[in-house]
Amino acid sequence: MVFTDDKISNFMVKRSLKLLSDSFESKNKSIEAAKILDPCIGGASFDIALFQALEQEYIKSYKLSEFLKTNFIGIDIEASAIELAKENLKKVGISYADNLNLKCKDYLTDFNEQGFDLIIGNPPYIGEKGNRAVFSKVRDTEFGKKYYEKGMDYFYFFIEKSLEILNEDGILAMITPAYWTRADSASKLREAIRARASFVDVIDFGELRAFKDAVGHHSLIFFLQKKKTAEFSYYLINETKNDLGEILENILYGINMSPEPEISISKENHSDFIKSCVSSEFCMNYSPYFNFISKKTQGIFEKIKKHTKSILGELASINQGIVSGADRVTNKNLSVLKEQIDNEADMNIKIGDGIFVLNEKEASEYINVCSCLVSFYKNSDITAYSIKKPKYYLLYSTSKMSDADEEKAIKHLSKFEVILNKRRESMLGKLPYYHLQWPRRKEIFTGEKIVSPQRALYPSFAYSDDELYASADVYYITDIKENPFFILGYLNSSFTDFYLRHVGKKKGKYLELYQRPLSEMPVIDISEDKKLEIAHRAQKITNSKICDSLKISQLKLEIDNIIWNELYNL
Ligand SMILES: C[S@@+](CC[C@H](N)C(=O)[O-])C[C@H]1O[C@@H](n2cnc3c(N)ncnc32)[C@H](O)[C@@H]1O
Incomplete structure (x- = not known):
């Protein structure tokens, strides 16, 4: 289970409650009337922060337990998470945790309550690959049919479901990976947001890691509301060694803001974060993606379009x-071979051996004698305006090669036949084992x-x-x-x-x-x-x-x- 750092949950809670109380204030409503939901409670990191912040600023201490018992719901699909949440809540003095509305349920398929003013959480990040059953359970429902999209992540459903059950003046606050704002696989998600909500604040972690163990993971905190906003604040955190809690506090209280740069990429900016004011219309409608571009810079993009x-x-x-389907022998290839060949010594194949992609030594016997042996470039050989000399060769083995070339290709490739026949097109009988999987048009090259x-x-x-x-x-x-x-x-x-x-x-x-x-x-x-x-x-x-x-x-x-x-x- 992934737990959200206290610094992040504290920040998200405080910011959400402030936004909600501002929204309520304009309608003469009090937070005491708010219905709050954590749809994936885990170890209750948001809820501990939430309960403390409510008590500090919004709900009188003697009223808190009553408020939480009636106005708060926490959900998790795992019974163990609910138990852990209760335990953690008790540790911070919520002795009545057993009497709270903490339910072991599937938020996406088994939860039908409506009308929340604040939905806050860190949803599970799961890809469909390897989790087909988890996805199809949702996909088979009316809700799932509406929102499922190819290549999506499970957390998209959490945002979509939350938007469906959020009140008109409510706030949705989540921390997720950042890529969905620009992923082709998230067009339904963006459309759902475009159609019924707008951003109030977005905090982009840039290169800073929100989760310690998640290398290469870029995170985004966003606050959405259903009312249309004309503009919102976008905070880009710089790569910094300063304390994340302090940075988030500074964002919360508007401290140490560096002036918004004229052009919002600022390689030279040494402040902890940059705040930009972004037009909602431009963000959501300039392109199919969401574009977090400051209003100051937006003019250039309008000019470019014009x-x-x-x-x-x-x-x-x-x-x-080109996709060969098998460049050089991998670990996985070897395990396929081992399943089919009894005596490993007979294989005479080891990890790293060239199949379609050969090094100088492997290629030596074919150079100048096989016209389908061509120089093969790696992407790192290509830089702006220049191309390095390649170190590898490729057997450009296709249905169009000469008989003499085919003979040589087979000579080299036959010992890899078992591996090559595992390629999807070969298994379907559409591709001889000695041909490249996707050779493309030769003229391209x-x-x-x-x-x-x-x-x-x-x-x-x-x-x-x-x-x-x-x-x-x-x-x-x-x-x-x-x-x-x-x-x-x-x-x-x-x-x-x-x-x-x-x-x-x-x-x-x-x-x-x-x-x-x-x-x-x-x-x-x-x-x-x-x-x-x-x-x-x-x-x-x-x-x-x-x-x-x-x-x-x-x-x-x-x-x-x-x-x-x-x-x-x-
Ligand atoms: C990333 S963890 C977040 C935990 C906690 N909110 C936090 O931030 O520390 C996601 C949680 O979602 C729960 N979960 C996964 N699928 C769910 C579903 N369909 N409905 C409700 N909870 C789910 C997992 O059991 C897990 O506890």
């Missing part, structure tokens, strides 16, 4: 690299193209008109209808970085240069002369040597200036 005649997906094809790794700290696009084969973690921009060097310069510019960092996709600090963000990248309406100026410089950078780094930086800066000046003058 001056975009084409997006990249209309000016070029964006293709993913042989013709003129711009390539990029799927994930990079900065835009990293490089031009090539040579053969360049790489796997699915590399994207290929081909059939370019513009001057390709203009597109190259444009994509590597600080403008693209700015745009993608704000409204593209990110994983922590990394930009995700996937099909969709690339396809949707606007190509702003730049004059033909300026396009040529950019293309000329991008070509010069591509052809220059590493030792020209000063010259390269100068050229890059010139490209950035041309694009930004054009944008401002539009």
